[in-house]
Amino acid sequence: MRTIDWLDGSVRIIDQTRLPHTETHVDVHDVEDLIVHIRSLAVRGAMALGVAGAMGMALAATRAERDHLDMDGELAAAARLLVEARPTAANLAWGVGEIQKVRAAGADAAGIVAAALAVRDADLDANSALSERGARLLAGARRILTHCNAGALAGVEYGTALGVIGRLHATTGLDMVYVCETRPLLQGSRLTAWELGRHGIAHRVIVDSAAAGLILAGDVDAVVVGADRVAANGDVANKVGTLGHALAARHAGIPFVVAAPESTIDLGTPTGSDIPIEIRDEREVLEIDGRRVAAPGSLGWNPAFDITPSALVTAIVTEHRSLNDPRNDPRDDSRHPSPHDPRNRTERLSPHEPWNRTEHPSPNEPWNRATPEEDLV
Numbered sequence: 001m002r003t004i005d006w007l008d009g010s011v012r013i014i015d016q017t018r019l020p021h022t023e024t025h026v027d028v029h030d031v032e033d034l035i036v037h038i039r040s041l042a043v044r045g046a047m048a049l050g051v052a053g054a055m056g057m058a059l060a061a062t063r064a065e066r067d068h069l070d071m072d073g074e075l076a077a078a079a080r081l082l083v084e085a086r087p088t089a090a091n092l093a094w095g096v097g098e099i100q101k102v103r104a105a106g107a108d109a110a111g112i113v114a115a116a117l118a119v120r121d122a123d124l125d126a127n128s129a130l131s132e133r134g135a136r137l138l139a140g141a142r143r144i145l146t147h148c149n150a151g152a153l154a155g156v157e158y159g160t161a162l163g164v165i166g167r168l169h170a171t172t173g174l175d176m177v178y179v180c181e182t183r184p185l186l187q188g189s190r191l192t193a194w195e196l197g198r199h200g201i202a203h204r205v206i207v208d209s210a211a212a213g214l215i216l217a218g219d220v221d222a223v224v225v226g227a228d229r230v231a232a233n234g235d236v237a238n239k240v241g242t243l244g245h246a247l248a249a250r251h252a253g254i255p256f257v258v259a260a261p262e263s264t265i266d267l268g269t270p271t272g273s274d275i276p277i278e279i280r281d282e283r284e285v286l287e288i289d290g291r292r293v294a295a296p297g298s299l300g301w302n303p304a305f306d307i308t309p310s311a312l313v314t315a316i317v318t319e320h321r322s323l324n325d326p327r328n329d330p331r332d333d334s335r336h337p338s339p340h341d342p343r344n345r346t347e348r349l350s351p352h353e354p355w356n357r358t359e360h361p362s363p364n365e366p367w368n369r370a371t372p373e374e375d376l377v
């Protein structure tokens with residue numbers, strides 16, 4: 001099964017909006033139509049978007065040649081529209097950029113199609129290599145939590161975070177994968193659970209807000225997610241909700257690992273706060289299946305991604321390397337004392353630490369003051 005492919009001059013995608021109940025393929029014949037499918041998330045996930053970017057450019061190039069249009073003008077317009085369609089995922093702009101490079105070197109439409117196919121094939125190799133590396137890094141972890149869908153559906157035929165999980169399942173074995181349902185569009189419960197089921201990997205779907213409790217209860221050995229963009233300083237943009245899992249993982253002292261190809265690393269973006277966050281239609285939050293569930297008149301806010309600071313990331317695993325800052329090793333509890341970690345309880349009693357506050361009530365501490373409500377804001 002390929003999530004996205006090139007077939008007789010058009011782009012064939014699995015329509016992910018209809019999964020898991022209906023498995024349909026759609027043939028997309030022009031770049032404008034492809035952009036509609038990118039925006040609706042019929043094709044989604046960082047690596048699949050990279051391939052879609054390259055293939056969208058190939059659609060524009062073949063039409064320009066067939067209809068005797070200005071090839072460079074058509075490609076420039078297509079590039080702009082493609083990149084704007086999903087601004088957070090670095091891979092989309094990267095896939096478009098790969099085609100712009102071959103065009104600048106003189107490629108015609110056939111050369112551009114060949115370059116788009118090379119982007120597709122490189123994705124397969126990269127994801128399989130990084131999955132091996134990630135599984136080696138996490139050998140022994142038997143209970144994994146993941147968020148969103150970083151599986152084959154987010155790439156061409158092989159996932160990143162789910163690639164790591166698949167390798168762990170096949171090598172050292174896994175007891176359970178906890179799949180966060182991933183509000184509001186449910187990529188976890190619809191897509192990740194579907195992929196894990198097809199591979200016979202034991203999993204449970206949980207609501208996103210159950211994750212922190214599960215992690216702090218000691219029921220998760222590692223969190224593994226994909227990424228939509230990694231900034232030059234190691235900050236990671238991924239599906240909204242990822243940051244909460246990273247905070248919980250740090251608090252519990254378990255690894256938080258990001259599996260992503262090199263094409264997701266964007267050295268042109270200095271830090272996470274420079275990454276544009278896609279804000280999607282509020283109706284995705286306020287409605288379920290097109291039916292309003294939120295109270296009448298309430299407004300929504302729907303950022304599709306959040307930023308996990310590099311300080312919370314144990315390792316970023318790519319096809320070439322494992323970028324792990326030893327300062328972020330969650331097992332180093334001298335750097336990351338957690339009141340819930342029994343190893344830390346006796347040595348770390350201090351009245352200045354917030355978890356000891358009740359033993360040292362003081363009227364001078366703001367949380368003990370009988371403060372009028374208006375002072376709290």
Ligand SMILES: CSC[C@@H](O)[C@@H](O)C(=O)COP(=O)(O)O
Nearest residue numbers: 044045046148150154226227239
């Ligand atoms: C390639 S997997 C990593 C991410 O792309 C994935 O976790 C994610 O956030 C996808 O978001 P989506 O909005 O479904 O495209």
